[in-house]
Amino acid sequence: MRLRLRGIEKSFGATRALAGVDLEAHAGEVLALIGENGAGKSTLMKVISGAHSPDAGTMELDGQPFAPHQPRESSDAGIAMIYQELTLALHLTTEENLVLGREPAKLGWIDRRRRREIARAALETVNHAHLPLDVPVRELSVAERQIVEIARACASGARVIILDEPTSSLGRADVQNLFHVIAALAAKGVALIYISHFLEECREVAKRYLVLRDGRSVGGGVLKEIDDNGLIRLMVGREVSELYPQLPHTLGEPLLKVEKLAGPDSKPRGVSFAVRRGEVFGLAGLIGAGRTEILRSVFGLDQASAGSVVVAGTPLRFGRPRESLARGLGLLSENRKEEGLLLNRDLADNFTLSRLDTVASRGFVSRRRQLAASNELIKRLDVRTKSAEQAVGTLSGGNQQKVAFGRLLHQQATILLLDEPTRGIDVGAKAVLYRQMLELAQTGCAVVLVSSYLPELLGLCDTIGVMCRGELVAVRPRDQWDEHSLMTAALGRE
Amino acid sequence: MSTPSLHRLSWLKRYPLLGPLFGLLFVLGLFEIMVYVRHLYSDYPTEPWAHFFPLEPRYNFLTAYTIGLTLTQTVIVATGALGMTVIIVAGGIDLSAGSVVALASVISAAILRSGHSSWLAALAGILSAMLVGAVNGGVISGFRMMPFIVTLGMMGIARGLAKWVGDNQTVNYNFKSTEGVNILMNNPAQLGSWDVPLWVPPSGVIVLLLLTVVMSFVLNRSVFGRHVFALGSNEDTARLCGLRTRLLKVGVYVLGGLFIGLAGVFTLARLQQGDPTVATGLELEIIAAVVIGGASLTGGVGSVWGAVIGALMMTALKSGAVQMGWPSYVQEIIIGLVIVLAVGVDKIRHRGGS
Numbered sequence: 001m002r003l004r005l006r007g008i009e010k011s012f013g014a015t016r017a018l019a020g021v022d023l024e025a026h027a028g029e030v031l032a033l034i035g036e037n038g039a040g041k042s043t044l045m046k047v048i049s050g051a052h053s054p055d056a057g058t059m060e061l062d063g064q065p066f067a068p069h070q071p072r073e074s075s076d077a078g079i080a081m082i083y084q085e086l087t088l089a090l091h092l093t094t095e096e097n098l099v100l101g102r103e104p105a106k107l108g109w110i111d112r113r114r115r116r117e118i119a120r121a122a123l124e125t126v127n128h129a130h131l132p133l134d135v136p137v138r139e140l141s142v143a144e145r146q147i148v149e150i151a152r153a154c155a156s157g158a159r160v161i162i163l164d165e166p167t168s169s170l171g172r173a174d175v176q177n178l179f180h181v182i183a184a185l186a187a188k189g190v191a192l193i194y195i196s197h198f199l200e201e202c203r204e205v206a207k208r209y210l211v212l213r214d215g216r217s218v219g220g221g222v223l224k225e226i227d228d229n230g231l232i233r234l235m236v237g238r239e240v241s242e243l244y245p246q247l248p249h250t251l252g253e254p255l256l257k258v259e260k261l262a263g264p265d266s267k268p269r270g271v272s273f274a275v276r277r278g279e280v281f282g283l284a285g286l287i288g289a290g291r292t293e294i295l296r297s298v299f300g301l302d303q304a305s306a307g308s309v310v311v312a313g314t315p316l317r318f319g320r321p322r323e324s325l326a327r328g329l330g331l332l333s334e335n336r337k338e339e340g341l342l343l344n345r346d347l348a349d350n351f352t353l354s355r356l357d358t359v360a361s362r363g364f365v366s367r368r369r370q371l372a373a374s375n376e377l378i379k380r381l382d383v384r385t386k387s388a389e390q391a392v393g394t395l396s397g398g399n400q401q402k403v404a405f406g407r408l409l410h411q412q413a414t415i416l417l418l419d420e421p422t423r424g425i426d427v428g429a430k431a432v433l434y435r436q437m438l439e440l441a442q443t444g445c446a447v448v449l450v451s452s453y454l455p456e457l458l459g460l461c462d463t464i465g466v467m468c469r470g471e472l473v474a475v476r477p478r479d480q481w482d483e484h485s486l487m488t489a490a491l492g493r494e
Numbered sequence: 495m496s497t498p499s500l501h502r503l504s505w506l507k508r509y510p511l512l513g514p515l516f517g518l519l520f521v522l523g524l525f526e527i528m529v530y531v532r533h534l535y536s537d538y539p540t541e542p543w544a545h546f547f548p549l550e551p552r553y554n555f556l557t558a559y560t561i562g563l564t565l566t567q568t569v570i571v572a573t574g575a576l577g578m579t580v581i582i583v584a585g586g587i588d589l590s591a592g593s594v595v596a597l598a599s600v601i602s603a604a605i606l607r608s609g610h611s612s613w614l615a616a617l618a619g620i621l622s623a624m625l626v627g628a629v630n631g632g633v634i635s636g637f638r639m640m641p642f643i644v645t646l647g648m649m650g651i652a653r654g655l656a657k658w659v660g661d662n663q664t665v666n667y668n669f670k671s672t673e674g675v676n677i678l679m680n681n682p683a684q685l686g687s688w689d690v691p692l693w694v695p696p697s698g699v700i701v702l703l704l705l706t707v708v709m710s711f712v713l714n715r716s717v718f719g720r721h722v723f724a725l726g727s728n729e730d731t732a733r734l735c736g737l738r739t740r741l742l743k744v745g746v747y748v749l750g751g752l753f754i755g756l757a758g759v760f761t762l763a764r765l766q767q768g769d770p771t772v773a774t775g776l777e778l779e780i781i782a783a784v785v786i787g788g789a790s791l792t793g794g795v796g797s798v799w800g801a802v803i804g805a806l807m808m809t810a811l812k813s814g815a816v817q818m819g820w821p822s823y824v825q826e827i828i829i830g831l832v833i834v835l836a837v838g839v840d841k842i843r844h845r846g847g848s
Contacts, residue, residue: 301733325736333734340734342727344794353724354735356717364715407735 001063002027002191003048003079003160008057010043010215017043018054019215025160025191030182032202032223033195035212036235036398036426041195044212045162049081050074062159080153082163086145088152090138095119097137098152122155123148125188126181143174150181154190161185162193167201168424171287171452172487179205197424198453199228211235236427243431244459247438251462252277255446256415258298261307267293269470270307275415275446275463280437282457282478283450285467285490291450292334294467295417299331300324311415325354330413332404334420334450336397340404343393347385348374350392350403355411377406382432398429405433416440416447422456434460454483468492510788514803517786517836521807522556525814529555532818555817562695564809566679569698570595570760570773572805574780575787576702576709577753579801582784583713584746585726585793586641588630590648591754592776596769597656598623598758603665603768619762620755626652627751631744649777656770665768679763698760702802705753709798722746726793782829783808786836807832 005023009016018040025031035041046052048059050068059066061077068074088097095115104114116133123129128147137145146166153161163182167175182205186192194206202209203223210220211234219234232243254274261271267290275281283291297304300321309316311327321331333340342350348367351374352359359369374388381402385395392403401421408416418437422430437447437460451457457464458478465475466489474489574591581588602619606612626648633644659665678698713719724732725742732739761772785791786807787800808829815825 321733322736322738331734333730339728339730342724342731342794345723345727349720349724353720353731353737356720360717363717364711365717365720367715 001025002061003066003193004060005044005048006058006060008044008047008054008059010047010052010054017215018047021057021212021215021217023210023217025193026208027159027191028186028189029208030186030192030194030206032206032209033193033212034197034199034202034209034231034235036428039212039235039426040215041212042164043215045081045164045195048074048079048160048162075156075158078157078159080156080158080161082146082149082153082161082166086142086149088137088145088149091136093134093136094123094131094140094148095133097148098122098155100152102156118155122151125154125185126151127184128181141174143170143177146170146178147181150185154185158190160191160193162195164195165197165424166194167196167198172490173286175201197426199231232427243427243434244456245435245438247435247442249278249438249442249462251279252444255312256298256448257310258294259308259310261294261297261309262305263290263293263297263302264305266290266470268297268467268472271467271470271472272307273465273472273475275448277444277446278441279463280441280447280449280461282461282464283448283467284452284454284457284464284486287452289467289490290470291467292419293470295331295419295448295450298324299329299417301331325411325413328412328414329417330354330408330411330415331417332408332419332421334423336400336404341392341400344391346389346391347378347383347395347403348388351377351388351406351410354407358410373410377409380409381406381436396426398425401425402429402432405436409436414445416445417450418447419450420452421449422451422453430456454486457486458483466490511797511799511803513839514787514800514807514836517832517839518803518807518810521810521814521832525555525810525817528814528818555814560813560817564806564813565695565699567813568802568805568809569679569702570757570764571776571779571783571808572702572802573705573760574754574757574776575783575801575805576705576798577750577757578777578780578784579787579789579796579798580709580713580722580746580753581641581750582781582789582791583726583793583796584722584743585729586634586743586746587645587781587791588627588747588750588754589642589645589777590626590630590652591750591757591780592773592778593649593652593656594623594626594751594754595758595761595773595776596771597626597652597659598755599762599765599772600656600660600665600768600770602759602762603667604659606768607665607667616759619759620752623755623758624748624751627747627749627754628744630751631747634747635740635743653770653774660768660770662770664770667767677763679760698763705756706798706802713798718742718745723794726795728794779808780805782833786833804836807836 001024003023003025005021008018008021010018021040021044033041043052047054050071050073053069066077068077089100092100098119099115104111104118119133120129123131126147128151131140131144131148137148140148150161166178170178182192182194194202196202206223208221209223209226209231211218211231213235253276255277256275258274259272261268269290271294273281283294285291293302296302297318298309300319300323303319309318311329316327317323337343342353348370352370356365359366359373371388377383378385378388383395383402383406384399392400395403405421416437421433437449441447449457449461458481461478463475463477464481464486465472466486467473468490469492473492574595578588578591598619601622602615605615605618630645630648633639634641677696678701679696713722721732721737721742724735724737725739729739762768765772783804784796784801786804787797787802789796789800811829811832812825815828
């Protein structure tokens with residue numbers, strides 16, 4: 001037994017974030033920690049990392065009582081966290097990052113030879129000895145940075161490594177690579193805790209699971225002995241029988257026509273497709289295949305270099321988001337924190353920002369109308385918030401995403417460009433967004449859904465196109481695709 | 495679950511203006527007590543604290559006269575702070591404000607000297623500051639440059655222009671203090687025409703008050719104002735939502751220039767001459783007032799009432815220190831401490847919120 005938690009509780013004021021968590025992580029094994037957003041996973045991680053002290057309960061590390069009071073104590077004891085947002089110093093080199101905070105030194109001067117040895121050894125532990133040591137890490141891909149981060153954990157002698165949603169920004173190949181690294185670390189006797197929303201990933205990488213719900217550990221065991229429905233039942237405490245609702249919708253005439261669209265760096269490279277009224281059009285592909293770039297250049301956030309976009313028979317000018325908005329286009333950014341939302345502003349501002357004129361008269365915003373519109377959206381999307389005047393940044397990820405989506409509803413977009421709308425959000429929020437997308441399709445809107453989550457594309461879309469290296473390699477009705485053929489096409493092996 | 499509930503937010507968080515307001519009342523109360531205590535002990539000059547409470551006949555800080563004087567002295571910084579609030583809320587900064595105040599006042603003075611009407615002079619001063627704002631905003635959004643750098647450069651340029659216009663000396667003009675823009679900063683009692691008590695503040699204070707009401711409304715309620723908040727909160731989101739971010743930025747600096755130019759006109763009305771070396775370092779006082787008032791230099795947060803309170807607090811500190819007979823270096827140290835303290839308190843207040 002590497003790490004054992006017993007009856008951990010933690011409250012913040014009146015909010016009970018953890019209400020009794022038991023956890024056991026064994027050396028040489030991967031434990032999948034599963035739960036909706038807001039189930040208490042991040043609080044639990046903060047307790048283990050020493051950022052919060054638990055109100056009740058005990059922790060043991062290798063049989064010794066373990067009660068870190070600050071993150072430093074926890075990392076000294078051999079516990080490493082790999083967060084969703086990577087914590088590398090982007091301007092420093094790989095080597096410098098690997099020893100950051102633990103630089104080998106003689107009399108205050110860096111021992112460069114020793115540093116190189118440590119860095120090499122760390123990269124070898126994670127089977128990535130080929131990564132360049134002298135390049136600033138901002139030159140590396142996101143996947144490579146993550147490997148560097150894990151290698152850094154190893155270099156610090158980590159006995160327990162906790163990975164928080166490590167694959168949320170990785171493509172399939174990088175995910176596989178990461179899994180090899182995880183397996184290699186487990187084989188070396190490290191205990192790993194793997195947090196993810198993706199059940200099939202958990203099954204692939206972990207042996208045992210632990211489900212958190214409402215701050216409690218509600219079930220655990222061996223993953224092979226439980227099916228997805230059983231896990232989801234544990235997670236949400238109810239049956240999610242209709243995660244992908246089947247709402248009948250009829251396809252009309254083409255609403256959005258993209259022709260030979262091309263952008264800088266061959267992303268996209270002469271892509272043509274049409275989306276009809278009432279159609280949910282999926283775009284599958286690996287990260288970096290150019291899907292995001294298509295949405296951004298259609299909407300006008302990026303400048304397209306060639307091609308044309310026609311909306312309801314009239315061409316759309318490139319590079320003018322304001323005009324696109326007026327023509328009924330709405331873009332949900334893949335990055336809600338950095339682009340999608342005004343985190344320090346309230347829900348009302350975020351919902352109404354793109355169409356303030358609808359709640360204003362003579363240039364002045366009516367707060368009353370702004371709040372009324374927001375409250376309607378809060379109800380429609382089941383946003384968990386105390387009021388429309390709360391800062392969006394204080395909501396959980398799923399509820400933030402509902403707000404970002406709600407803005408498209410407020411602006412009454414008829415062509416919805418959704419970029420990874422369900423990335424990193426909980427099942428409950430996903431269900432809400434799925435239903436909204438299909439309801440919009442029912443009313444004759446065109447929905448373009450970019451997603452790296454294949455079950456979602458197969459469950460929702462009428463038509464799915466697959467992107468590979470900037471090109472749209474295949475467009476077919478949903479019933480002619482399955483996960484295997486989508487992946488084959490995305491890898492360019494069709 | 496992990497969503498903090500609103501009713502757990504302290505009322506300080508819900509009404510962010512209360513923080514600076516308490517700060518101001520605290521400063522005023524403190525001086526009131528100190529001035530009074532000094533009076534009590536003024537008979538015992540051998541006491542060790544006698545040095546800090548030197549003899550002075552008056553033993554009351556909060557007299558109508560000192561309040562009126564404090565208000566008058568606040569007008570220039572507070573007017574500039576109205577403009578700076580817009581700029582800071584939009585995620586920018588304007589280091590050229592002090593120089594532009596000088597430029598505007600010198601240009602106004604030059605026009606007065608050539609015999610034009612006082613209102614034309616004021617208009618010219620304000621327009622010149624708005625032009626500088628347009629250049630600042632245009633360069634910042636056109637070349638995607640850092641506002642800090644662009645306005646730092648403009649700080650030198652505007653100061654140089656002011657000296658050029660003034661031929662490197664003060665611009666004097668023949669104008670009675672009871673006429674034209676000059677009435678803005680002069681006590682109505684001194685104007686002689688009306689029978690009013692000495693403490694009644696000059697019309698500039700009223701103008702400031704009206705402008706604060708207007709700007710508070712514009713920032714919080716107008717579509718433009720909400721767009722300014724959005725721009726400062728997250729420029730990428732603003733673009734995503736179809737805001738004309740570049741144009742908006744120029745507009746922000748032009749509007750800021752309007753108030754900075756007006757501060758220049760107030761400066762002129764107070765000095766009764768155009769001095770190209772005036773208002774050196776004023777930009778920092780203005781920025782400090784805005785920040786004390788609760789604005790965040792990262793943008794998206796701020797209030798004009800807060801900024802005015804911040805400006806009042808600094809003037810109160812200054813006039814209090816003068817009345818206590820403290821040397822000017824003590825004032826400087828205290829004001830420096832207050833700026834750091836105000837922002838520090840604000841940080842603690844917001845901790846745990848997100």
